[in-house]
Amino acid sequence: MASTTARPDSAPATALDDRCAHTLRKLAVEQVLAAGSGHYGFPLGAADLVDELFSRYLRFDGTAPQWPNRDRFVLSAGHGSAMLYAVLHLAGYDLTADDLRAFRTLHSRTPGHPERGETDGVEVTTGPLGQGLANAVGLAIAETALRAQLGADVISHRTVVLASDGDLMEGIAYEAAALAAEQRLGSLIVCYDDNDIVIDSAASSVMSSQGVCDAFAALGWRIVEVADGNDRAALREGLDEAFEQGDGRPTLVRVPTVIGLLSPRAGTSASHSGAPTTEEHEEIVRALGLEDVGPFEVPADVADRWQAVRECGAALRRQWEEAQGEAWDRHARELAEKVAEARERILELPAPTAPVATRVSSSRALAALPGLDVGILGGSADLAGATGTVLADGGIFGPDDRRGANIRFGVREHAMGAIANGITAHSVLRGIGSTFLMFATYEANALRMSAIQRLGAIHVFSHDSILVGEDGPTHQPVEVLPFLRAIPDFEVWRPADDLETRVVWAEVLATPDRPAAIVLSRSGVDQIQALRTPDDIAAGAYVAHDADEPEAVVFATGAEVTTAVDAAQRAAHRVRVLSVPNLERFRDMPRDRREELAPSSLPRICVEASHPMSWYGIARDGDAVIGVSGFGASAPAADVAAEHGMTATAVCCAIERAIQ
Amino acid sequence: MASTTARPDSAPATALDDRCAHTLRKLAVEQVLAAGSGHYGFPLGAADLVDELFSRYLRFDGTAPQWPNRDRFVLSAGHGSAMLYAVLHLAGYDLTADDLRAFRTLHSRTPGHPERGETDGVEVTTGPLGQGLANAVGLAIAETALRAQLGADVISHRTVVLASDGDLMEGIAYEAAALAAEQRLGSLIVCYDDNDIVIDSAASSVMSSQGVCDAFAALGWRIVEVADGNDRAALREGLDEAFEQGDGRPTLVRVPTVIGLLSPRAGTSASHSGAPTTEEHEEIVRALGLEDVGPFEVPADVADRWQAVRECGAALRRQWEEAQGEAWDRHARELAEKVAEARERILELPAPTAPVATRVSSSRALAALPGLDVGILGGSADLAGATGTVLADGGIFGPDDRRGANIRFGVREHAMGAIANGITAHSVLRGIGSTFLMFATYEANALRMSAIQRLGAIHVFSHDSILVGEDGPTHQPVEVLPFLRAIPDFEVWRPADDLETRVVWAEVLATPDRPAAIVLSRSGVDQIQALRTPDDIAAGAYVAHDADEPEAVVFATGAEVTTAVDAAQRAAHRVRVLSVPNLERFRDMPRDRREELAPSSLPRICVEASHPMSWYGIARDGDAVIGVSGFGASAPAADVAAEHGMTATAVCCAIERAIQ
Structure with missing residues (x-):
């Protein structure tokens, strides 16, 4: 990360930059118009920022969307999907004008909110506010861990978030922010689109954007202020500062924008959602000065600018591929081998003869899982001991030790679940979180987000029933198992004894694309006497x-x-x-x-x-x-x-x- | 709230004060010892603060625990229940030494975490971290609204929270804190027991208590620092400042304490939970200087001091009763009459003949509910328009208008749910919250906390299925109805047309002690043609x-x-x-x-x-x-x-x- 920008040239902002941003605006509005629904106010406001980020700061190659060392871009404000699709289309990802035309239709690659797996370049599924921001903390943790493990030549990239007022009102954002600062995730940059509008009112009537920035600063973030998020020179100044090598703190860039800029509804809640009328659309296109460009078409000079951006990114990627590709592939292979060995080890552990709580059996299995060596990174929301979730290497992941696999999440269940998803979304790692089963209710949305993305995050829950005993009804789940089982594509395991627990761990390790909950008892259970094979259990x-x-x-x-x-x-x-x-x-x-x-x-x-x-x-x-x-x-x-x-x-x- | 303290005398701290705090410590430790489980570290650290609060600052009468104008005390750190029971016992609530002896046993009045309805003096059920703090914001909102409605002579009291490090790591705390500041809830005081210990480690390894205070200040709180939470003079100085009439901001009092003070495990995570050994217990009692006092007994001088406190509180209560009791009772009666009238009005609304979304039918029903006049106070997490949750009086509750019934919660679902619970827990009001059904997963624990306390909070959820359409899977609930239905004692309504929706509202209004979810469609539904009575539907x-x-x-x-x-x-x-x-x-x-x-x-x-x-x-x-x-x-x-x-x-x- 030697230079600030991805592109070596450092020209001042030009009229072409504006045309590029206007093209993004045009494509975004055209999608919403075609679908008859969606959100165009956000794209109109954030287009300059998005154009600037993708054309000058982010390193990516649209033709190789899985390039491990790409910068990760997360649109936490997932309702701005039309903007994301527009920029991915221009930036060379496999997303055609026809895809844009199919915005929000069945089986399209352009769903209403960005969905990982449906669209190249979408790193995580977003929409439920705050999730993307917390996912990004997980992505940055994964990057930091892999950088320490493999060296900065192999992995060293930024994680860049575009977040809205709504993201920064959600509690999960503060949990994630506190952890990101504590963990000193210097490669994490959150751009805060401060448009002062929420759905029901001016944002300032329910939040103070200055208060948000001050709170992030208090939690340990570096704050960068952009004077005007719709002014290219101001944006460039702010982003240069943000992308400079900082002091290890994560960075919040406050980017004031005007929602619905250049539309008749500019600056009002009315531009938040819903399609523009035909007249409004015509007025917008006129204001953009793109009346002569056909629907879903791109001006030639704009296409040329993007061609240069694409080539720059492809060159960076090829350079990495040649120098580091082999090291990366070897690491991935070795990980798979070590996981297979660990599975065997867990299955061969001696069975106890006396009653043992399954949370204890689980902790014994984990004692055979050497953390980052098998690609598992995570921990507990302040219940590592009680849930028995301590990875074998014993180290605590943090600013002083990037090789420890155990993350102390603090009492922050919701962020924990979303961060585990982000770790898993990065590349080869799997995130793990743990708490009491009752507190799955604090991270319920993050659990379904594991499933909706088929991210093999591992969620360990102990103290799984009224048999918790003295702690009483606030700590005794009744409704949680039905809830977990009703989440589509989510594996819910509740093992009955030591062997079952070990088989569950082996099975979870063998299915890296399946999110799983492992539900464990607080108290001792008998060992089942029947003859049974691991396959029977699985x-x-x-x-x-x-x-x-x-x-x-x-x-x-x-x-x-x-x-x-x-x-x-x-x-x-x-x-x-x-x-x-x-x-x-x-x-x-x-x-x-x-x-x-x-x-x-x-x-x-x-x-x-x-x-x-x-x-x-x-x-x-x-x-x-x-x-x-x-x-x-x-x-x-x-x-x-x-x-x-x-x-x-x-x-x-x-x-x-x-x-x- | 003319004077700072509840008791008119303002003597300096004495040895008797220490003995009183030590008696609290003794009773708390004895409970944990008797149960063989629980949390005694917190009580040992917080006893000076708790003794100080209950003996000098809080206005209450243990013989009249429902006195409407009492100060509300919320132990957000519910695991410190033994401390709460000890002080309630001493302060004259109906809680005997035998009750303390029965700590954490079946059907006792002293469960592991405080449970509203089981124990006089327990305002809300706490234990799941952060809930109590957010409930307290709801209690303070209710107090503020009733004060504006009935006058400060009738209602004007403080809401005082005792929160732990864990409470202040949860995202819900930041949501609630931001809202409390925005709402300028000057009667809310949160004491932060800053003991620097969480279960897994020193708290400082996962949070900075200075950062927490600075973040609260950034969000708009007044911060009061106590130099030493185990020094009575320092405590009194800090609490005097906190309880002074402030400038309208809510107040966070940082109270540094030593967890497990005077025990062999002082200052370590080991004192967080679990019972002391017999030896440790003896050592603690010796350190307290109370070896000569029998188990669950109270020294005579300590009992005398509490007698004076009780009499002072009882006098305050009687004085209020004589001057304001009638006004209060009349208000409660009138509320009930107006609710009955509103029910009739809703049932008599004209039925539409064309298809109408049930969220629209619900909004029409609400248009016949004049907010605070019928005791309903609340709103939406930034989806008032979409969910149709706007109360008839139309006003927005806030610093400039305490008579508006509509609260703009911001995009803060978890705090919204818990605040609705707090509003409902106060006395005669019912809290209401609303969002899309998908985002019930953001407030899942708050929903069950409505049910566990039988608080008639009303939770409105629209956009209730995959028929949400274009917004896609992140906004389309699949698992939420099973989850809601699996919560014990929770009414889940999913009306099918306009008349059903109105009957549901009438039924919810008629059952003020039953928490309910009202689940509504986004799109139009046909009107059912069958002959049916409201009773059929209900x-x-x-x-x-x-x-x-x-x-x-x-x-x-x-x-x-x-x-x-x-x-x-x-x-x-x-x-x-x-x-x-x-x-x-x-x-x-x-x-x-x-x-x-x-x-x-x-x-x-x-x-x-x-x-x-x-x-x-x-x-x-x-x-x-x-x-x-x-x-x-x-x-x-x-x-x-x-x-x-x-x-x-x-x-x-x-x-x-x-x-x-």
């Missing part, structure tokens, strides 16, 4: 206890498998117990395998210390679900269990009732 | 379309009722459609009523544009659930619906298949 359900010609089937997960097996042994009837570490995988099994495990002629009893909703589909009319549909209580775990009928005796009674 | 399910001797029953909610009725009309068979505005109420109906609505002999088809999990219990083997189990897509709503089979044609096919 399949989602298997027979944990059996009888000849069983008369009923009990389904259970996690700590309740101990309870269910205990009940089955006490019952006067012949009972099979299925352990179901992954309910959705069981549901997805072929029908005949499900029938084999749980013959439909037999009564079923489902046992899980959670809201029964997850089991309604398994339990049929007349079957029993033993769950928890009220809040828990503060008392020793055994008393809470008895109070809620979550005991072997209760399960035993349910078995007897079901069979009779 | 019961949770009724026949929205019928046929003689139906051959199948379709269950639907919200916008999908339109789809289902359309399908039923097209089907070649005789089909009944049930509209189910409240699924849990349907489940709770007597079996024979359910059988009447949906005879179990008939096949069932459930239709809801959400994860099918909610319906598994209704749909039996062979029945159909038409739901959404993947993420949505960015496209016009009709295209998204077609892509996901959420159409009348698809429902019609399912009906035919089910009958054959």
Whole structure:
């Protein structure tokens, strides 16, 4: 990162620069007009900044969107997607004028909010405010870690965010900002589009942009002020300062702009969302001086300028490829090998004979995972000890040690989840976060954002039910398992004993593109005695206890498998117990395998210390679900269990009732 | 609030003050020792502050815990519950030594974290960090609004928070802090127990307490520094300053303390949680100089001091009761009458004949609700227009107008939810918040905290499914309805048309102790033609379309009722459609009523544009659930619906298949 700008030339701002920004504006407005919906006020205001960033400061090659050492650009204000698509189109990414024309239509590469995986150049899916900013902190952490590991020649790039007023009102932004400053992420630059407009009103009626900047400064950020975000010279001055090698602090660049600039609705909430009328559109195009350029077309001089930008980026990328490509590829290969070795190690760990909490089993598995050596980076929201989430290398990732794999997130669950997503989105690393299952509710949106992007972030949750005991109902999840299971494409694991926990870890390691929640018990569970293979467990359900010609089937997960097996042994009837570490995988099994495990002629009893909703589909009319549909209580775990009928005796009674 | 302190005498700190604080320490540690678990480090550090607050600054009468004009004390650091119970015991609340002995046992009045409704003097349930602080902002808003409405003679009190490092790392704290400053809540005082310890480490390794104070100052708070939170003179100096009439800004008092003070683990993370050993306990009692006082007993001089405090508080309360009690009671009565009138008005609104979005129907209902006149106060996280959540009086609640009922929360969903809880917890008001259903995930914990406390906060959510359309999957909830329905004691309403929406509002108004989510469509829905009474709708399910001797029953909610009725009309068979505005109420109906609505002999088809999990219990083997189990897509709503089979044609096919 020797020079400030990506392009060596350092010409002063020209009329062509304005034309380039105006072309961005035109393309953005045309998309919104074509779709009949979207947001054009943001693009009109931010076009100068975006043009400046992509044409002079960011290093990228649109023809190689996965180039590991590219700068990462995150549009945290995802509603400004039309602007992003416009610039990606011009900057040489695989996004055609027809793609722009298809804005916000089914299966297009230009969805309403940017979606990772749908469009080259979209680093992360954004839209829910604040997520992108926190993702960027994760991207910058990944960059910082890989730079320390592989050297600055291989990885050394910036992460640049474009954020809106809305992003900076969300609590997650302050969590992420505090952590970024604490971590001294000097390669992170957040451009704050300060247009003073939110949907309901002037932003100043609900926030002070000066207050935001002062708060970021208080948390440890460097603040750069741009005098006028719609003046190229002022922008260049501010961005030069921002992109200079700083003192290690992350940088917030305040860029005052006018929302809806050059449109009839300039500077008002009315320009935030919705399409312009035909008349408004014509007026905008006139104001841009581009009446002679056809829809979705680009003036030749503008195209030429972008051609130069593209060539510059491609040259940088080729240069890196030749010098560092091999080192990078080797690193990626070695990572995969080390992950495979770690999986084996975890599966071969000695099984305990006594009861052990699955959070302890999980911590033992993690003790065999040497952090960054296997590409895992993360930690806990101040519950590393309680959740057992400490990676083997033991080091704490921070300004003094960039090789430690354990991140102390502080009590900041929402940012933790989003940062884990950002770490995972970078390239070869996987982010990990952990807290109590109850506090998954503090990061609920970040969890679904893992899933929507198919980012293999790992979310560890211990203290997973009312059996938390004395800490009481505020710490006893009831609704969280149904919530996690209802998130599409999200793996929810609730292992029942030590071997299951280790198999879950092995399975999670083997599926790097699947986000997963690993849900763990606070207290000891028995070790299942049945013969079983890792594949049985990974399949989602298997027979944990059996009888000849069983008369009923009990389904259970996690700590309740101990309870269910205990009940089955006490019952006067012949009972099979299925352990179901992954309910959705069981549901997805072929029908005949499900029938084999749980013959439909037999009564079923489902046992899980959670809201029964997850089991309604398994339990049929007349079957029993033993769950928890009220809040828990503060008392020793055994008393809470008895109070809620979550005991072997209760399960035993349910078995007897079901069979009779 | 003429004088700074509640007690008229202003004696300097004495040895008796220390003995009083030590008695608090003793009682707190004894509780943790008796339970074998809990948190004693915080009480040992914060005892001087807590003793000082309760004995000299707070106005309360333990024998009248519902006195409307009492100061509100919120222990945001809920894990310090043993300290709170100790002081409530001494301060004359109905909490005996036996209650303290029963700490963290089943059905005790001393649960692990403070629970509103279980213990006199506990204003809100706390434990999940940051919630209490945000609740307090709601309490202070309620106080400010009632003061403006009724006059300072009737209501004028302080809201005082005790917060920990952990509270101030959570994003919700910054959302709430920004709003409190914007709202200039001068009666709000937050004491920050700056003990520099979090669970995993020294707090300074993950946060800078100076940075926190500076950030609060940047957001618009007055900062008061106490030199030493374990020195009574220093505390008194700082608290005098904090409790003085300020300039309208909320106040943060930084109180440096030593966690676990006077214990062998003082100043370390080891004193955060867990019970002391017997030896450690003995050492603590010796350090306190209270070896001669029996377990859970109180020295006579300490009891005398508290007697004086109690009498002072009781006198203040009686004085208020005589002068203002009648005015208050009259206000509460009038509120109830006006709510009843508003309910009637809403039910009598003219029904539209054309399709109308239920968010529009909801906004029309709200247009008949004159805000503070009916005790409703709140608004939206920057989506007032989109969700249609504007109260009739139209005014914006803020420093310039304390009579407006509409709060601009800014893009701060989590604080909004918790502030709505705080407003509701105050006395006669109900807090309301609104956003898109997707962003319920940003305030998930606050929603459950409504339910756990049975606080009748009202949570309005529009844009309730993939039918959001072009904004795409980041704005299209799939998992949220199952989540909301799995929260115990939480009413989830999803009305299907205008009349249902109005009945839902009437029902919510009639049940002030039930938290509710009102889930609304973005787009137009048909008006149901069936004959139905408000009671039918409020019961949770009724026949929205019928046929003689139906051959199948379709269950639907919200916008999908339109789809289902359309399908039923097209089907070649005789089909009944049930509209189910409240699924849990349907489940709770007597079996024979359910059988009447949906005879179990008939096949069932459930239709809801959400994860099918909610319906598994209704749909039996062979029945159909038409739901959404993947993420949505960015496209016009009709295209998204077609892509996901959420159409009348698809429902019609399912009906035919089910009958054959």
